[in-house]
Amino acid sequence: MSSDEICPECNQEYTDTRYSWCKPCNSKRFKNDFNNWTSGNDRIDKFIQDAQLNANYGSDVLEWIPYNRFKDVKQIGKGGFGTIHYARWIDGYIEKWDIENQQWKRYDNRGVALKKFDNFVNFNDILNEMEIHFKTYSGSDVATSIRFYGITQDPETHSYMMRENGKMTKIWGVVVQSWDNSDTY
């Protein structure tokens, strides 16, 4: 076994050697960070946390992304559900853990699609769709699949009603996904 197949942190073989991904170490890392972010909504938090804990590669990871981490946001389309926007994600999505610099190595400044759903769309339905998509999604097959990066909130518009614990809560949600397949959702 060559040294680049071994996680230097736990000295076990990477759970995915192609992407230098150590699931136990990365799950622990995500978990330690749970207290540092919240969407303000328990179900969204849980959804994102589960994706992070169970990620087999960087492409399985979902994040709560503050809206100010996007720039050049412009509307480029309109559908039955709402609007599609192009944006550049300043930080970009996670590739792997950078041991030397003790931070995530990311593909920064990537173009992404922001799906902003109209008020009448139940955001629970959106999460259900994302859950189904995630169950059937293979991280190794990114070319033919929509890639979800996470959820953000537009602080100015796009509020959604979400039923939670029997009461209606107002939340904002925008789904962030790969640019290439932005019209297939």
Ligand SMILES: [Zn+2]
């Ligand atoms: Zn490890």
